[in-house]
Amino acid sequence: TFTAITDALAGKSAVGDTVTVKGWIRTRRDSKAGISFLAIHDGSCFDPIQAVVPSDLNNYEEEVLKLTTGASVAVTGTLVESMGKGQSFEIQATQVEVLGFVEDPDTYPMAAKRHSIEFLREQAHLRNRTNIGGAVTRVRNCLAQAIHRFMHEKGYFWISTPLITGSDTEGAGEMFRVSTLDLENLPRDDKGAVDYTEDFFGKETFLTVSGQLNAETLACAMSKVYTFGPTFRAENSNTSRHLAEFWMMEPEIAFADLGDAATLAEEMLRYVFKAVLKERPDDMAFFQQRVDKTVIDRLQSVVDSDFVRMDYTDAIDILQKCGKKFENKVEWGVDLNSEHERYLAEEYVKGPLVLMNYPKDIKAFYMRLNDDGKTVAAMDVLAPGIGEIIGGAQREERLDVLDMRLDEMGLDKADYSWYRDLRRYGTVPHAGFGLGFERLVVYATGMQNVRDVIPFPRTPNNADY
Ligand code: 4AD
Ligand code: MG
16 A cells, blocks of 8 residues: 555655655755655645655665656655655655666656646646646646536536437537448448448437537436536637537536526536635646736636626627727627637626627527527626637527527428427426536636647647557
């Protein structure tokens, strides 16, 4: 057995006890007095633990003095209070077992110095050994756990929705095809089109862009559900906010309207930021110091204040009158670009806001038509630094209106028969949203790019590792 460094540093193993910690060397320093100091990290917390290694250990010359950054060790010794500044406890080593040396230390990519974020991206298999990589992964985990905890406390069921699907929820056509057909020799029908009845599922299938439609069916039986899993978009956008594979958390609430969905989104963001500030103070202090000087204050102010809610129509007005030059034109009916979203969140509201009631023509078929006949009950949560982190809506629960919208958008009703059934058999008002999890992690850490907050980012021309 061995002790996680986080527990050793918290003094959970009482001072004076013999402990074993296992991890990787961050640095080795040798004093003239014939002692070596090893800083060892194991990912369990931000700080490494220091092991003080006396030169009378039998493998001191042979092995300890050959340890370099990245080598793996098991160190046994007495846990003592540290005299050095900045650390609470250290280990007075009585045994250093080398688990693995670093082959050719000069070429080890994660040398103990500051690396550029772009360099780290090219070392995805090793970057979690750095301060920043470890901190991101711990905060990411903390956020995910807090989301599950929050939803559980609110009485939601976590459900699983399929990753392989026949339907395009967002209707944006940005889907990866799933197929076992032989690309070199595709089966064709009479008209020369690819014959997908020959394919594995007997139809054309894709990786899902959203679990929403399936989640709606469960909400219309279980009342309060959420799905949280990977989603896929083949949009060819090389931006700091887009991934081809990202995680989305999607609650779906029966007997609820748009305002209820907005309230849930707001409460959830508050809850998870509070959790991260409380549970990961060491990592957050690091982000504040090295990545974004305002991050802690920013999260704290989300925790402390209500979100501004604003209609799309009013936002257009504000953007037109603000006197700022935007690259993309602003007029009623356009979809907002990230420059508009960021202006609203960063300069106008100076915090997150919920934008509601968008023109129907720029939104998906399933959003509930408002009484004005022009807008739908859609919402986006916009955050400083990142723009849209949540997209949601009240769903169209009236069959006749839904059918009209499907027709308007040129969608085939036959493809949505099960979805239409929900409106035929005991329909209820319902609403939900999708939270882009990587965008949330970006917001919570102050990191600049979604590629740096998921261990193995998938982007155009990048499916390595
Ligand atoms: O706004 P979107 O497209 O909404 C939906 O998919 C709805 N069906 C969700 C629902 O109501 N259940 O996506 C939701 C969120 C966005 O606000 C954004 O945060 C994130 O998913 N997102 C992406 N994150 C990373 N990379 C991408 N390519 C993303 N596309 C959307
Ligand atoms: Mg959206």
